[in-house]
Amino acid sequence: DRMATADNAYTLDTVREALVRQEDTIVFALIERAKFPFNSQTYDQKYLEIPGFCGSLIEFVVKDTEIVQAKAGRYENPEENAFFPENLLSSLVPSYPFTKILHPGAASININKSIWKIYFQDLLPLFVSSGDDGNYAQTAASDLSLLQAISKRVHYGKFVAEVKFRESPQDYEPLIHAKDKEGLMKLLTFKSVEEMVKKRVEKKATLFGQEISLNSSDDNNGKQKFDPSVASKLYEKWVIPLTKEVQVEYLLQRLD
Numbered sequence: 001d002r003m004a005t006a007d008n009a010y011t012l013d014t015v016r017e018a019l020v021r022q023e024d025t026i027v028f029a030l031i032e033r034a035k036f037p038f039n040s041q042t043y044d045q046k047y048l049e050i051p052g053f054c055g056s057l058i059e060f061v062v063k064d065t066e067i068v069q070a071k072a073g074r075y076e077n078p079e080e081n082a083f084f085p086e087n088l089l090s091s092l093v094p095s096y097p098f099t100k101i102l103h104p105g106a107a108s109i110n111i112n113k114s115i116w117k118i119y120f121q122d123l124l125p126l127f128v129s130s131g132d133d134g135n136y137a138q139t140a141a142s143d144l145s146l147l148q149a150i151s152k153r154v155h156y157g158k159f160v161a162e163v164k165f166r167e168s169p170q171d172y173e174p175l176i177h178a179k180d181k182e183g184l185m186k187l188l189t190f191k192s193v194e195e196m197v198k199k200r201v202e203k204k205a206t207l208f209g210q211e212i213s214l215n216s217s218d219d220n221n222g223k224q225k226f227d228p229s230v231a232s233k234l235y236e237k238w239v240i241p242l243t244k245e246v247q248v249e250y251l252l253q254r255l256d
């Protein structure tokens with residue numbers, strides 16, 4: 001039947017393929033954000049004087065965009081998680097029967113508050129130049145694209161964890177009953193896969209950030225739009241560890 005076919009569409013191979021494709025989105029979004037300097041006004045509460053709104057321009061753009069996207073149905077898909085879920089109204093569009101492979105508790109797992117904090121405190125200063133070019137709205141829009149791409153990737157850990165659980169429930173169940181976070185973390189970790197991910201992301205950043213000329217001998221004439229090592233660092237320090245954190249959180253409630 002249709003549900004069974006759809007369920008079978010999620011295997012460790014297919015979820016990993018989805019993660020690989022999402023790397024493209026994240027790397028492009030990094031390069032897009034790097035076009036603009038830091039533009040500190042985007043993040044400064046004192047810059048905005050919008051009646052009825054208290055906060056920075058980035059908060060304004062993200063909150064209002066999420067409200068529109070929620071009405072348009074974005075968060076009906078279990079792959080999407082909002083940064084400000086407390087503000088959202090429900091979808092106004094006809095519903096679509098998204099495959100329900102996740103345990104119902106999955107909906108309550110949302111670590112976007114940590115992603116938000118890491119993004120502005122640690123990640124941005126790592127790869128944007130200092131300075132101000134006045135493009136604050138564009139800067140906020142590219143921050144949002146990048147934040148959404150990272151958030152989707154990290155929360156995709158729910159799907160990764162579900163397929164791992166289904167492939168070997170006998171290994172996961174005792175650890176879940178014992179609430180053994182360390183044991184779960186160990187069981188779901190594949191160091192060699194992580195190494196490949198980091199290398200591939202760095203290679204993608206090198207290729208996507210290259211100046212392309214029609215004369216192929218001129219390609220990559222030293223002009224890079226982006227430092228590729230930032231992409232692998234992003235993955236090593238935050239994206240992979242947070243994806244694993246989501247997997248552990250998901251597994252802990254998998255038998256409730």
Ligand SMILES: O=C(O)C(=O)C[C@]1(C(=O)O)C=C[C@@H](O)C=C1
Nearest residue numbers: 160189190191193194197240243
């Ligand atoms: O591919 C997996 O098995 C995942 O769980 C994803 C991922 C990652 O975030 O890239 C996380 C943990 C594993 O150690 C390997 C890779």
